[in-house]
Amino acid sequence: MKTSWLVPLAWLVPLAAAAEPIVHGGVDVDELTPAGMQRLSVTAPTEAARPVRLVYGRGTTPELLVDVRVAPDAAGARDALAVRRRTVSHPPPEAPLGDTGFGDAGFAAFVRDNVFVAIHRVAGAADVLAVARAIDAVVAAAPPGAPTLAPGARRSYDDAQLGERPVPVEFPADLLAAQLEVCGPAYARRTADGWVVVRTGPGLVTVRVLGVDRRLRTAAE
Amino acid sequence: MTRRHCRPPAPPSRTRGRNGPLPALLAALLLGTPGCGDDDDADTGPEDAPIDGGADADADGAADGDAEVEPEDGGVEDAPPPPVTVAAAFDLLAAADPKLDGFDGWPLAFDVDAGGRTGLACRVTLARPSGTLAALDGTLDDTSCTATWDGRDAAGAWVAPGSLTATAEVRAAAGGETLATAEAELEVVRLGIDRVQLLPGPAGKRVDLLWAEMGGVEDGWWLFPRDAPPWGLDRDAAEPPAAVDLELADGTPRPLPAPWDDLRSPPLDEASVDGAERDTFNLPTAWSAGSILEATASLSSDVAGLPGGGAPASTEVRVLASPGTRLVGEGPFVPGGTVTVRSETSPIPAVQRVDWTLVWRFEARQPGGPWVPVPGAIATVHRLYGVVGAATFVDTGVPHLGWVDVIDRVAGWVDGATADPTRVAGRIVEGVYHTLGLRYDDVRGASAYSDYPDGWDDGVFFAGAFERRDYGSTINCSDAAGIVGAYANMVGIDMRYHILTHAWRDGFDLNYIRPIGFAEFDETPFLFGGGSFSYHAVAGPPDGSIFDATLALDGDGVPTAPPHVFLLAEGLPPADYLFDLSSDWAGIRIRYDETVELQ
Numbered sequence: 001m002k003t004s005w006l007v008p009l010a011w012l013v014p015l016a017a018a019a020e021p022i023v024h025g026g027v028d029v030d031e032l033t034p035a036g037m038q039r040l041s042v043t044a045p046t047e048a049a050r051p052v053r054l055v056y057g058r059g060t061t062p063e064l065l066v067d068v069r070v071a072p073d074a075a076g077a078r079d080a081l082a083v084r085r086r087t088v089s090h091p092p093p094e095a096p097l098g099d100t101g102f103g104d105a106g107f108a109a110f111v112r113d114n115v116f117v118a119i120h121r122v123a124g125a126a127d128v129l130a131v132a133r134a135i136d137a138v139v140a141a142a143p144p145g146a147p148t149l150a151p152g153a154r155r156s157y158d159d160a161q162l163g164e165r166p167v168p169v170e171f172p173a174d175l176l177a178a179q180l181e182v183c184g185p186a187y188a189r190r191t192a193d194g195w196v197v198v199r200t201g202p203g204l205v206t207v208r209v210l211g212v213d214r215r216l217r218t219a220a221e
Numbered sequence: 222m223t224r225r226h227c228r229p230p231a232p233p234s235r236t237r238g239r240n241g242p243l244p245a246l247l248a249a250l251l252l253g254t255p256g257c258g259d260d261d262d263a264d265t266g267p268e269d270a271p272i273d274g275g276a277d278a279d280a281d282g283a284a285d286g287d288a289e290v291e292p293e294d295g296g297v298e299d300a301p302p303p304p305v306t307v308a309a310a311f312d313l314l315a316a317a318d319p320k321l322d323g324f325d326g327w328p329l330a331f332d333v334d335a336g337g338r339t340g341l342a343c344r345v346t347l348a349r350p351s352g353t354l355a356a357l358d359g360t361l362d363d364t365s366c367t368a369t370w371d372g373r374d375a376a377g378a379w380v381a382p383g384s385l386t387a388t389a390e391v392r393a394a395a396g397g398e399t400l401a402t403a404e405a406e407l408e409v410v411r412l413g414i415d416r417v418q419l420l421p422g423p424a425g426k427r428v429d430l431l432w433a434e435m436g437g438v439e440d441g442w443w444l445f446p447r448d449a450p451p452w453g454l455d456r457d458a459a460e461p462p463a464a465v466d467l468e469l470a471d472g473t474p475r476p477l478p479a480p481w482d483d484l485r486s487p488p489l490d491e492a493s494v495d496g497a498e499r500d501t502f503n504l505p506t507a508w509s510a511g512s513i514l515e516a517t518a519s520l521s522s523d524v525a526g527l528p529g530g531g532a533p534a535s536t537e538v539r540v541l542a543s544p545g546t547r548l549v550g551e552g553p554f555v556p557g558g559t560v561t562v563r564s565e566t567s568p569i570p571a572v573q574r575v576d577w578t579l580v581w582r583f584e585a586r587q588p589g590g591p592w593v594p595v596p597g598a599i600a601t602v603h604r605l606y607g608v609v610g611a612a613t614f615v616d617t618g619v620p621h622l623g624w625v626d627v628i629d630r631v632a633g634w635v636d637g638a639t640a641d642p643t644r645v646a647g648r649i650v651e652g653v654y655h656t657l658g659l660r661y662d663d664v665r666g667a668s669a670y671s672d673y674p675d676g677w678d679d680g681v682f683f684a685g686a687f688e689r690r691d692y693g694s695t696i697n698c699s700d701a702a703g704i705v706g707a708y709a710n711m712v713g714i715d716m717r718y719h720i721l722t723h724a725w726r727d728g729f730d731l732n733y734i735r736p737i738g739f740a741e742f743d744e745t746p747f748l749f750g751g752g753s754f755s756y757h758a759v760a761g762p763p764d765g766s767i768f769d770a771t772l773a774l775d776g777d778g779v780p781t782a783p784p785h786v787f788l789l790a791e792g793l794p795p796a797d798y799l800f801d802l803s804s805d806w807a808g809i810r811i812r813y814d815e816t817v818e819l820q
Binding site for chain 2: 040041043046047049050051053055061062063065082086087088089090091092104105106107120121122123164165166187188189190191192196200
């Protein structure tokens with residue numbers, strides 16, 4: 001009996017190893033909104049390896065913080081999970097979420113393929129585990145595809161191109177949110193009409209857009 | 222002002238003489254009129270008296286009430302009464318600006334020698350070639366004729382800058398004949414300040430300030446550099462062309478800006494290059510505590526429709542140091558020029574918020590004459606923040622600077638009590654713990670505003686989101702350490718975050734603690750039990766002492782059991798802190814020593 005039980009298992013191991021890992025081409029942000037809530041904000045990370053922060057709530061009160069990292073591969077997603085778990089002072093137990101995950105009614109995090117998700121309840125009474133399961137299903141159903149965006153081009157401004165008057169920075173239309181990385185004597189700030197670069201001194205200024213698209217993909221590192 | 226000392230009109234007895242009116246007339250023609258040579262009123266003034274034929278001398282004498290000795294029989298020479306004289310007072314104010322705030326009238330003073338006469342009256346007339354501006358009944362006493370002019374014409378309108386003549390007349394009585402006159406040249410000027418720069422003097426430094434938003438747009442950073450003037454007065458682009466820095470188009474003095482107190486946004490002006498108000502503004506500045514300040518005022522004499530039109534022309538004006546300051550160099554009032562004063566002591570000796578008022582007063586004189594105070598003043602109020610120093614983040618530039626809202630908050634917490642970094646950091650811990658309405662995440666102790674994307678390195682604090690409470694008010698220790706660290710860094714304290722972990726176990730036990738937002742001490746901050754932390758984050762300076770706003774310790778020496786003595790870690794030695802925090806204190810290691818990165 002033992003032999004007959006082990007043989008099929010032995011067959012399965014190489015089969016599983018041979019299977020191509022699924023790499024999702026991101027997840028549609030509009031499919032992540034928990035029932036009864038609305039998305040209050042999306043914050044792009046300042047570095048590609050960091051998660052995108054989504055905030056949900058009823059009305060204007062934030063209730064759920066959802067961090068999503070669409071990593072280039074599963075290893076990247078698991079790294080994000082390990083990092084996140086460390087910052088929870090009293091981590092919840094493991095839970096049947098994704099490929100691996102932990103959580104309870106107040107906090108949950110998991111990895112499904114190349115996607116890391118963390119859900120943190122900061123107000124209200126939403127069942128975080130139920131929300132996590134719903135998001136896990138969305139991730140699992142997300143189609144394969146490119147997990148990252150092409151790196152944004154760097155733009156340089158000399159003293160003549162960027163003077164006292166701030167210069168608008170155009171974003172690709174398909175970006176959901178973005179941050180600007182500015183090198184040189186200048187800084188970026190948001191206005192009602194979009195981002196601008198403000199010079200603080202003479203010298204070359206270089207700007208790069210760090211964006212996230214509607215599938216929560218960031219630029220390749 | 223030019224003073225012209227006028228000879229008094231000769232008393233009737235002197236020119237009347239024994240030979241009747243003819244010699245008197247000749248004398249008058251030869252000597253000129255007894256009053257000022259340019260007296261336009263010569264035909265109606267006192268000089269008419271000598272040539273009135275003398276027939277009414279008795280009547281005149283009766284009306285004058287003077288000391289004239291009446292002849293008894295016409296055969297005896299009358300004793301001439303002493304002459305009445307009037308002259309501009311030595312300290313007559315030569316120039317003034319009736320539009321100065323607090324201007325309470327232009328004191329016009331003339332010296333009078335009544336020659337022993339009584340019942341006299343005086344009158345001061347202010348005129349230009351175009352006509353009389355104002356006529357004032359003066360107050361006459363034994364030695365002077367004084368009047369106060371409000372700087373307005375008969376219609377109540379401000380008199381435009383320029384020279385004018387003040388004529389004092391001493392009359393026999395109100396409405397009576399003029400016995401003496403004197404003139405003085407005065408000058409209406411416009412004395413203003415259209416910019417004030419504040420820079421450090423021989424001690425201290427000014428630091429950059431940052432608004433985190435602009436007009437409600439998050440991440441709308443607006444940097445206010447430490448070398449930018451914080452106070453300005455100027456015409457807005459939307460105003461009519463006649464408007465100038467000091468005045469609105471109708472000549473009304475432009476109101477001085479009060480200190481800007483919106484902590485979330487600078488003042489806005491769509492017409493400026495960057496959307497911030499650049500015309501008329503009064504922004505706060507931040508200084509290392511104990512700084513000596515130098516205030517440099519840019520001077521202006523602009524009047525509506527005539528830039529520079531109120532400049533002193535024939536007079537000299539100088540600026541006086543505000544109380545508590547002294548002039549750096551000279552203080553001549555020269556439109557387009559500057560004058561600098563230096564504080565005698567630091568107006569911000571500690572970490573605090575201060576509204577520093579500078580009262581700019583003036584003095585005027587004729588060239589070579591005595592300086593005379595000009596009524597009124599310009600009071601500029603400047604909001605100053607005392608901080609420990611410039612921001613201490615490892616990262617530089619926006620947003621790693623002192624945020625106005627944070628500095629204002631910390632200044633309120635410290636309120637001038639100290640500039641010592643350790644004590645200031647302690648006040649920050651107390652302020653965060655007690656006043657921000659935060660509560661420890663009693664579910665899992667998960668962070669809301671912090672992230673460690675690379676192990677425990679490169680800790681990120683979402684400062685902008687926190688200031689807006691974008692993610693609510695439930696926090697964990699990393700958030701609290703981020704808040705304390707970021708706030709401390711912003712006011713110039715070198716404060717880093719540290720991570721506490723057990724050296725060989727996954728987490729450590731907790732003694733009785735009282736987490737932020739909790740009312741009682743407990744062995745566990747968590748709803749579902751579990752009196753342990755997998756890690757803990759605190760803040761501290763390079764000396765290793767611990768600052769923690771996440772929780773209060775039981776500081777009675779027996780932290781494992783009631784009763785409890787509330788103790789916030791405000792610079793506790795690590796060993797003391799760990800002993801109070803955990804019964805596993807011997808196994809806890811304190812690692813990492815980094816400033817947070819703001820996002």
